[in-house]
Amino acid sequence: MLAIQNLSKSYSKVLAVDQVSFFVPDGRVGILLGPNGAGKSTIIKSIAGLLRYNGEIQIQGIPAKSMDAKKCFAYVPEIPNMFEALTVREHIEYIRHAYDSGITDDEIEEILCRFEMEDKQDKLGNELSKGMMQKVSICCALAIRPKVILLDEPMVGLDPKAIKELKETVLELKEEGVTVLISTHMLEMVEDLWDIMFVMEKSRIIGSYTKEEVGGKDLDDLFFELTGGNR
Amino acid sequence: MDALLYLTKRTFSNRLKKALKKPVTYIYIVLGGAYLVLLLAGWGILARNGGIDSVKWLVYILTVWVYLAICSNFILYAKLKGVIFKPSHQHFIFPAPISPKKILLYGAVKNFVINLIMDVVIALAGITIFHLSVGKAALLFFVLFVCETVLEASLIVFLYAKEKRFEPLVKIICKSIYVLIGAIAVIIVLFIKKNGFSAAAAEDIFNLPALQLVPVAGWCVAAVRLIVIGPATVNIIGAALFFLSCAGMLSVALRMKCSGAYYEDAAKFADDYAEMKSRSKKGEVVLSIGKKKKFKKAGMHYHGTGAKAIFYRQLLEYKKEKYFIFGAMTLYSIIGAGTCVFVIDTPEHIPPGLSLLGVMAYLIFLTTGYLGKWNKELANPYIFLIPDKPMRKLWYATVMEHIKSLVDGIVLAVPVGIAWGIPAYQIVMCILIYCVLQANRLYIKILGESILGSTLGNTGKSIFAMAVQGGILGVGIGLAALMGFLINFNFVFPIILIYSMIVTVLIALLTVGRFETMEQWD
Numbered sequence: 153m154l155a156i157q158n159l160s161k162s163y164s165k166v167l168a169v170d171q172v173s174f175f176v177p178d179g180r181v182g183i184l185l186g187p188n189g190a191g192k193s194t195i196i197k198s199i200a201g202l203l204r205y206n207g208e209i210q211i212q213g214i215p216a217k218s219m220d221a222k223k224c225f226a227y228v229p230e231i232p233n234m235f236e237a238l239t240v241r242e243h244i245e246y247i248r249h250a251y252d253s254g255i256t257d258d259e260i261e262e263i264l265c266r267f268e269m270e271d272k273q274d275k276l277g278n279e280l281s282k283g284m285m286q287k288v289s290i291c292c293a294l295a296i297r298p299k300v301i302l303l304d305e306p307m308v309g310l311d312p313k314a315i316k317e318l319k320e321t322v323l324e325l326k327e328e329g330v331t332v333l334i335s336t337h338m339l340e341m342v343e344d345l346w347d348i349m350f351v352m353e354k355s356r357i358i359g360s361y362t363k364e365e366v367g368g369k370d371l372d373d374l375f376f377e378l379t380g381g382n383r
Numbered sequence: 384m385d386a387l388l389y390l391t392k393r394t395f396s397n398r399l400k401k402a403l404k405k406p407v408t409y410i411y412i413v414l415g416g417a418y419l420v421l422l423l424a425g426w427g428i429l430a431r432n433g434g435i436d437s438v439k440w441l442v443y444i445l446t447v448w449v450y451l452a453i454c455s456n457f458i459l460y461a462k463l464k465g466v467i468f469k470p471s472h473q474h475f476i477f478p479a480p481i482s483p484k485k486i487l488l489y490g491a492v493k494n495f496v497i498n499l500i501m502d503v504v505i506a507l508a509g510i511t512i513f514h515l516s517v518g519k520a521a522l523l524f525f526v527l528f529v530c531e532t533v534l535e536a537s538l539i540v541f542l543y544a545k546e547k548r549f550e551p552l553v554k555i556i557c558k559s560i561y562v563l564i565g566a567i568a569v570i571i572v573l574f575i576k577k578n579g580f581s582a583a584a585a586e587d588i589f590n591l592p593a594l595q596l597v598p599v600a601g602w603c604v605a606a607v608r609l610i611v612i613g614p615a616t617v618n619i620i621g622a623a624l625f626f627l628s629c630a631g632m633l634s635v636a637l638r639m640k641c642s643g644a645y646y647e648d649a650a651k652f653a654d655d656y657a658e659m660k661s662r663s664k665k666g667e668v669v670l671s672i673g674k675k676k677k678f679k680k681a682g683m684h685y686h687g688t689g690a691k692a693i694f695y696r697q698l699l700e701y702k703k704e705k706y707f708i709f710g711a712m713t714l715y716s717i718i719g720a721g722t723c724v725f726v727i728d729t730p731e732h733i734p735p736g737l738s739l740l741g742v743m744a745y746l747i748f749l750t751t752g753y754l755g756k757w758n759k760e761l762a763n764p765y766i767f768l769i770p771d772k773p774m775r776k777l778w779y780a781t782v783m784e785h786i787k788s789l790v791d792g793i794v795l796a797v798p799v800g801i802a803w804g805i806p807a808y809q810i811v812m813c814i815l816i817y818c819v820l821q822a823n824r825l826y827i828k829i830l831g832e833s834i835l836g837s838t839l840g841n842t843g844k845s846i847f848a849m850a851v852q853g854g855i856l857g858v859g860i861g862l863a864a865l866m867g868f869l870i871n872f873n874f875v876f877p878i879i880l881i882y883s884m885i886v887t888v889l890i891a892l893l894t895v896g897r898f899e900t901m902e903q904w905d
Contacts, residue, residue, distance in 0.1 A: 200478045203647045217642060222480035233470035235390070237397040243475070246393075250386035250479040276397065277471070292475070 153177050154199070154300050154331050159207035161194050168194040169205075170355040176331050178299075181322060181345050184335040185375055186352030192335045193230065195352075196304045199333075200227040211300050223251055226298035230305040230335075232285035234277030240264070240288050241273040247295045255295050263291045266317050283309040290318060300331040307341045319345060339371045346371070351378045386481060387489045407843060419504075427512045438611050441513035443589040445505070445527075445611075446604050450567075453600040454560050456535060460542045461557050463648040464672075466490040470657050473650040483643035487543050488536060490649070495532050502528040515611065522610045526625075531603065534629045537636035543645040563597065595621040599628055678703040689771035690779040693760065697783045708787050712750065716795040719746050723799040736809035737875065739799050743792070743817045744856055747824055748849065757784050757825070761832070764901060773898035777891065780898070785822055792817035812876035819883040820856070826887060827851050829894040855886055 154176045161169040169191040176182035198205045209216040264270045267287040351359045402408040430436040459465035506524040509515035578584040595605035605621020681702035730738040760780045792814040800810035867875040
């Protein structure tokens with residue numbers, strides 16, 4: 153589970169996130185929606201431990217900055233940045249060492265095959281296209297065998313087959329009891345995935361709904377209703 | 384295996400494998416080795432001729448080195464800008480379950496490797512140039528590398544841990560360093576004023592006991608003096624304090640908590656640094672990291688269509704710049720002109736006009752690597768989409784550079800010409816030749832990019848451009864000298880001008896193809 157309590161973050165005098173609290177239980181998919189500049193990326197980076205913040209973030213009930221929390225947490229950033237001189241396979245090997253995840257060679261092969269990267273295992277980080285980098289980033293996150301996974305605009309740059317695989321992967325993770333948080337603008341891509349929705353505007357969460365609460369209501373309609381925009 | 388160790392090992396191994404496959408690596412190794420030998424030999428000759436090849440001068444040089452290194456390191460690390468992380472580190476290392484302290488030291492390894500190389504060179508120079516015994520050189524290496532690295536690593540942990548209770552102390556130390564630098568400058572000025580500027584006066588300054596008692600940097604100098612010159616009361620006290628401070632800092636660093644509060648600053652600096660590197664690769668002169676460039680407000684009325692739009696867009700961009708079209712080359716021209724007018728007297732053995740031409744050619748040769756704004760045009764796909772002829776695109780993409788060269792040429796040639804009493808027509812000729820040679824340099828650069836592509840790095844391409852332009856200049860100068868000697872001295876300028884124009888137009892014609900498609904030539 154992922155719990156955020158009174159999270160605030162300022163850059164100099166600009167308040168980027170203001171007293172944000174939310175909770176995503178085990179085996180649920182949360183989506184973080186909001187217009188550009190709403191503060192989504194700041195929240196994501198704070199959870200990933202990349203920013204200093206006020207408030208509390210817990211992963212599986214443990215403070216997010218502790219080693220135990222980091223061990224079961226995976227992060228797919230919006231823009232992937234590869235190690236230039238490491239091959240695709242070596243990226244995953246590094247993850248296996250860093251997280252001591254216990255993932256087997258066969259499981260790594262399976263993940264790579266799923267995202268059509270099995271024949272690109274020996275390619276160096278600086279030889280990959282943006283879409284391929286995104287696939288490696290996702291494969292690395294899955295190689296952690298996380299309990300909580302954070303995906304920041306994960307569909308950007310992916311081909312249709314990879315998007316389909318990613319959606320299936322998210323549903324499988326959910327089945328396994330993994331907590332998933334996705335930040336995205338591509339509402340139609342997460343239509344079938346989400347359980348809880350958090351809508352942000354101007355540094356605050358202005359609404360949160362569960363799928364059961366909204367019934368069959370369209371995600372786009374809900375979003376524009378809350379943010380006051382037009383479809 | 385430790386994840387960071389695995390990362391370092393694989394990165395090194397893959398880079399080495401890749402480098403060994405490229406023939407250019409072997410050329411760089413030979414050139415680098417030869418350069419190091421020549422450097423040591425050159426320094427040796429210089430030191431012998433200047434009478435500074437003794438251990439006491441080694442101490443003086445190291446005094447400056449140690450002060451510079453320790454003070455600048457402290458200020459950089461205090462600003463959290465001394466350890467350079469990459470965007471890949473913020474993606475894969477910062478969120479990983481690895482101790483932030485360990486990550487910090489992993490990031491600083493590059494700094495330690497540079498220290499290692501520098502300190503090996505200093506120890507070798509100590510033995511070969513300054514007649515230091517091997518034993519003393521080894522001890523010197525111990526102080527400069529082992530002790531200083533322990534101190535530096537501890538300092539990094541202390542400053543990057545960002546513990547609130549130490550923040551006022553860090554601020555005080557930073558301010559004290561600036562005060563110290565100012566105080567040293569004042570002492571030097573007063574000393575020179577009293578005793579005059581001479582080698583003896585410089586020695587007196589370096590031998591001031593106070594310089595060995597300034598915390599950390601001075602104590603390190605004392606340790607160096609103890610090893611190189613021998614024991615004296617001041618250096619024994621200073622050295623003892625230095626070793627104690629190293630041990631103390633190490634103990635503090637080991638006990639200090641480091642929670643990863645530095646990740647935010649390190650990640651931002653990693654992005655800024657990566658952007659600076661990418662801009663530098665494109666030929667921009669980047670003077671500050673992380674500061675957003677400010678532009679003035681400006682408007683532009685476009686006259687004409689097609690490729691002409693490139694020129695007007697560039698003009699608009701320059702109008703928004705703080706210094707309009709005056710850039711790094713203008714600054715070099717001002718420095719060149721200042722040096723010629725105030726430092727060098729009017730040449731007696733070579734005609735002043737030719738001397739000025741030589742200065743201008745030398746400046747062009749030295750600044751071969753400088754690219755300017757135009758270089759970004761070729762990385763921009765829009766230039767290839769503009770419905771116009773490649774020749775016109777080439778002209779309008781580079782014409783602003785020719786105007787800038789004209790201005791820079793005037794800045795350099797007019798004051799020098801007046802100071803050296805050069806006839807007006809020769810000054811004009813010099814300016815025109817300067818413009819044409821700058822254009823020549825620019826087109827050679829485009830040609831080099833097209834022919835060499837990614838086979839050579841930026842340095843390799845600059846060497847290629849220098850070699851081609853050096854060859855062209857050599858032939859032109861030879862031809863002009865011959866005509867001047869055989870027929871009339873006054874022919875020298877027009878011959879060089881006409882020759883350079885012909886060569887430049889020919890090279891420009893060869894580069895036209897580069898403006899047809901974005902793809903480089905096979």
